[in-house]
């Protein structure tokens with residue numbers, strides 16, 4: 001049997017899809033019992049030099065792909081909300097199954113698109129939308145479906161992990177490493193969505209919705225990016241036996257769901273601390289399976305192409321058996337969301353203070369008034385009469401920390417609060 005594919009977008013991922021399909025054509029054909037052929041590709045730039053070739057139509061006319069009656073599967077790898085959303089709806093209405101890598105779209109319009117796929121009796125798969133080549137969507141939807149998932153903790157943005165790793169390990173500058181990540185095809189078209197945490201927040205909304213069977217909207221996710229992380233913070237983190245990562249955290253507790261993306265200090269012994277460079281990892285805890293961890297390349301042409309081809313192969317099998325297996329909306333619960341003030345973590349606080357007697361004692365008192373105690377303290381001289389202090393608290397409520405920081409800001413011996421970073425200790429993870 002021959003199954004024909006149309007691709008929307010021939011950029012980093014589009015080229016990866018073509019390459020993976022071509023380089024493993026024989027195995028893919030044997031495993032699916034069918035011949036998967038790319039028939040047409042849409043891109044607005046028909047002239048750009050690309051490292052791929054093949055016997056397909058390259059067109060700038062969407063209808064030439066979307067309305068070709070021979071095409072069975074549409075792969076959307078253009079990115080953005082529109083026209084990608086309209087094109088996917090159009091493809092489904094024209095009887096085609098769809099594979100997309102578009103987390104922007106799935107995080108916000110996933111429900112609508114899954115409903116449309118259901119109504120059309122077609123599949124909609126999105127494995128590449130989270131963790132690039134890591135099979136995490138299939139794991140949550142299928143392999144871990146017998147569990148009540150309690151925790152999903154992840155490093156799910158390759159660009160920021162690449163940047164933080166190079167800053168920490170090679171002492172390199174932020175801007176230079178970001179440019180390198182863009183050139184390697186890891187960053188989004190607008191890299192601010194990587195560095196501001198939005199890309200990870202979109203992925204976390206998708207993961208949390210699947211893990212907890214309750215819709216987590218993008219706007220439900222607390223987001224903070226990496227732009228305030230300095231080389232000093234990375235050096236102090238190393239001194240504390242830790243590292244700094246952009247962490248995505250989703251927890252299902254008795255009080256409700258907690259979903260947050262922010263830089264986090266992690267002890268080097270934490271399972272996620274050794275995930276470096278463009279690699280992603282997702283740590284998932286289920287009540288039956290216990291701890292699991294999924295690791296791999298979270299971005300890049302071939303890893304993302306790998307996830308997309310695996311979705312295409314699932315659809316090819318469904319087409320042959322005349323079925324659809326897309327598990328449409330999995331959100332049958334409506335769990336409450338925890339308020340940010342109820343998040344419970346330890347904190348790293350870096351301050352510049354006057355180097356005078358009783359300053360540290362007063363700081364301890366101000367935190368104690370909010371019921372917060374310190375786990376460790378580092379102090380370094382800065383000039384003749386100033387000192388830099390790094391305080392690491394024991395875990396506390398975020399609301400209590402804000403109260404303490406308000407008092408600290410008002411204390412005249414404190415010259416500046418230079419950074420406050422959440423500290424994810426191993427004992428908080430379960």
Ligand SMILES: NC(=O)C1=CN([C@@H]2O[C@H](COP(=O)(O)OP(=O)(O)OC[C@H]3O[C@@H](n4cnc5c(N)ncnc54)[C@H](OP(=O)(O)O)[C@@H]3O)[C@@H](O)[C@H]2O)C=CC1
Nearest residue numbers: 009010011012013043044077078079101102185299300304
């Ligand atoms: N890069 C990665 O590692 C990963 C990316 N993704 C996701 O995959 C998708 C694609 O990403 P990526 O390949 O990196 O992006 P690119 O920008 O490299 O590729 C997108 C391609 O689609 C073209 N395009 C965009 N809009 C249109 C349109 N309306 N009509 C015709 N062509 C269009 C672009 O043209 P032009 O260049 O002119 O804009 C470009 O050639 C995104 O949703 C991204 O979030 C997911 C996982 C990993």
Ligand SMILES: N[C@@H](CC=O)C(=O)O
Nearest residue numbers: 157158159186188299
């Ligand atoms: N920009 C993203 C690409 C994959 O989703 C990342 O850096 O992880």
Ligand code: NA
Nearest residue numbers: 127130132134
């Ligand atoms: Na994936």
